Amino acid sequence: MSPVAVSRLPVDEVADPSPASVVEAVASIARKDLAPLAADIDEGTVYPAELLRYLGGAGAWGTHRPKDGAADLCCAIQSISALGEVCGATAFMAWCQNTLAWYVTNSGNPALVARLADGVSSGKILGGTGLSNPMKTFYGIEKLKLKGRKVDGGYVVRGALPWVSNLGPDHLFGTIFEIEDQPGEIVMFLADCSDPAVTLTPCKPFLAMDGTGTYGVQFRDAFVSDDLILAAPAGPFVKKIRAGFILLQAGMATGLIRDCIAIMNEVAAPLGHVNRFLPQQPVNFQELLTELELETMQLARDPYNADDSYWRRVVALRLRAGDASVAAAHAAMLHCGARGYLKSHRAQRRLREAYFVAIVTPATKQLRKMLAEA
Template sequence: MDSLALSRIEVADHPAPTIVDEVAGLARRELAPLAPAIDAGSTYPDALLRRFGEIGAWGSHVPQEGPADLRCAIQSIAAIGEVCGATAFMAWCQNTLVWYAANSTNLKLARRFGDGFSSGRVLGGTGLSNPMKSFFGIERLKLKGRKVEGGYVVRGALPWVSNLGPDHFFGTIFEREDEGGGTAKGGPGIVMFLADCSDPAITLQPCKPFLAMDGTGTYGVQFRDVFVPDELILAESAGPFVKKIRAGFILLQAGMALGLIKDCIGIMDEVEPPLGHVNRYLPQQPTQFRELHAEFEKEAMALASDPYNSDDSYWRRVVALRLRLGDASVAAAHAAMLHCGARGYLKSHRAQRRLREAYFVAIVTPATKQLRKMLAGDER
């Protein structure tokens, strides 16, 4: 056999690593040692988030001539989430910011920020917690704006926005005071825009310590008559825009849950040799969660290949999957703690961190109770 044929066989036997492979490797090598400090809030891993961007973690779901595919993005978030739930959350924030810019019809904005966001050179988050709640009658919009020459002036405050820093951006929504606002579902008086954290009229206020996730760059954000130029407007009418991006917004969160559940299965497997003789009496076993994980992953991949699907049945599948993922995250982390016993109760053991992170998956917007409200069709 000639050397060229042999080299082809070697290439076929050893395919180039995928983005997900590279993300998983970087997470194991460099994120794992940082996870306790990120959890404790002493480290915000901005340099590592940029590294993930350099290997393609934030750009795989950018629409190409119409279609979009979220599968690689979800798998990458899951690979990060196997190691650190807080960083998986920041990965979701960054990917969601990319999703906003990639779907905006403001071509100046897309050209200015698209590559910066997707490459990780520019980091940021999503300020849609309050707007998403407002669209379903849970809260009122907290930001107000009025039209001025060349843009808008915005005032108000958001209590929690994550993956932020002094040079970061995030997407959020204000209600126009000069047009009487919009409807609960986001009418013509509801505008979505990019907020620039370097603006001196925007103040990032540190939050009180959380149960977990303190290293996620989470702040309260105050807008004191912030001028938002037209170049930073994602959508003049936020309602149709949010309807377009909402499935992606929620589906990308599946990565956080899939990664966490997989590691909880791993924790249960790790304690099987010393504790299996007594753990077999526990009602929830790793085999059950392996089956659930496979089911969820299959459904997530099916939905993620068609994020612009406007059918109501598709939307309900997205919401139902997200609800089940939140419930299963808490159940898997709870089971992992019980399988570990006293060793999992040590602060040095990741089982207790996983339990705290799991509750975050269940309460981050859209939270379990909002998802149930959405499925019930109650938008009051």
Template sequence: MNAQVQLKTVDDVVSPNRIESILANVTQIAKTDLAPLVHDIDLKGVYPENVMRALGEAGAYGQHAPMTSASSPSPDAFDLETAIRAMSIVGEECLSTAFCVWCQDALAWYIANSGNELLKKNLGPKVASGEVLGGTGLSNPMKSLFGIEKLRLKGVRVDGGFEVTGTLPWVSNLGEDHHFGIVFALPGEEDRKVMAVADCSAEGVKISENDDFVALDGTRTFAIQLRKAFIPAESVLADPIDEYIPRIRAGFILLQAGMAFGMIRSCIDLMEQAGQTLSHVNCHLPDQPEDFRVQLDAMEREVFELARTPFDPSKEYFIRVIKARLAAGDASVAAAHNAMLHCGARGYVRRGAAQRRLREAYFVAIVTPATKQLRKMLSDLGAA
């Protein structure tokens, strides 16, 4: 792919033709470059770095993250729907890669919503174009904010920034030249918390291999150790995070719908393919492809409506976001389960798509915020 990403500004609303072009290019990359790698990604843990960079060049990571210097960009400049659609196209072929796309999208989302103009000017466009790849690093902080875990990173102020120490057990889409988001507490400052972007190649930052997964092994998921790692002020996203986290949380969650939508659409295709020769017996299964198509259409309408107002501060809006994400995870597992039943033994072989989809689908339900965390969040908000 030689297409160059064109970042939006406040006054540059992307035309429908450009959006169609972006999605067409993403489709071509998914079919031509990604599809042949799927088994190696799944069975050998291959990281599709060239695909990730090509997707960035095609514009997949930039539409929801305008790196404008304006202090209050128009909400219309944050096109989450196109980002979700692009991710879902990738997810139809490979959820591992779609998850990496979400990691990249989340990192771009953090930077675009920061008040750090230098970060938006320097690193932001490189992340949005795929020149720089990276992860989210917010699994532990998101759990910490809802009382599930303690925050694992602590920092102290030093000249020009902070020194941060601690360990994050699961951070994905990483490499020696990648970046990732972090949140750390400042003991002695009344539990003040700071969010920043860390560089994997920085002194004091170490990435190490983690356990093998049953799926998603091609996501470059590592444990991160920070030992007095220097985080310059130029890399700070928010200090403190009190007003910043509510701004990014809905987009962070809604973007994950792209993984689910791609998964579900792929499973519908598998069920329909199986029906070409097994319809005489598959018709007796209680859940049919059309049932999931209707469900998917309804979920897409809800998510895309929510994606138009990602900065809505109301409790009612956030409850809808949580419920939409919960429904997407549940539907992913249900669709993959039924794809396996429809395919039967054909889907149960080592290279069978149905069994791969079933393994991948559980990740949609357990990635932060996981099904159990989403239900806890609803309970905490009085909406369980």
């Protein structure tokens, strides 16, 4: 997998940084510049670093920065959705980048915010999130894989994470370790992939989305300075950012579903006479998509809501979005028939991407566990 250069994109033309203009710019980039790369990203021959940076220049990673104690995720989710309509892998990387920005801009560490917030939000600094293992730990599914001990000026961290995405040799990502001599005490920090004590190991090939910069990450007594600590203790910080972490994933689902509807409509003329006997039709998924987007936008305007009822709505929405993604992609394949079974047809890619939406943390089974225990 290698980075790819792209032609100069119209990011400097975004004079009005309103949410609508950002989404419009992202959608234009998706259609003109991302679409030709989608198959290569899926196959893992391309990691679109320059495209991600250009998207940052268009405002894609900065619209959800907190202001006066409030934040709105609507534009960020709509931008991810616009990318997901073209390429599920890039929508996932957009979620990673937006989540990194969410961590940094919400941190109570003023030195970290001052040094990194602008760079991450503009795309000059790329990276992702390593909260898959911690998120499972919080619900009794796994144990924390990283341990740290306090030293002068920071911590020393050791351990390994099996999968972290949107990474490269100069990238950052947020994750959590447990203090060695204080069981249950956790610290959230930014890991610097350029640190010689942090090793990136390529993963075995995936079913789809191999161009997402996904690596196993090993920490060999890596020093993490206090300037890279997002929160210590991390518990209250995780509760603050958890709804945003999950809600931003909704963009991956809605974009994919929208394209699956388009795929079904594209084959209506030649195959409609027999496709009408299939139980799920484009109109059914359009109604479902409208409901999902309405609920998502309502929740996305209030990501710091601490009510238990709000949190249950967030988790339930994420579960529904994953189920809907798989159902829509499955229906698109059936509507296409044999032509969708060709490697050259995007219907089979959308099906493989849909399963990722359903299994990426928090996966369908974890979401059901979370709702059962809430």
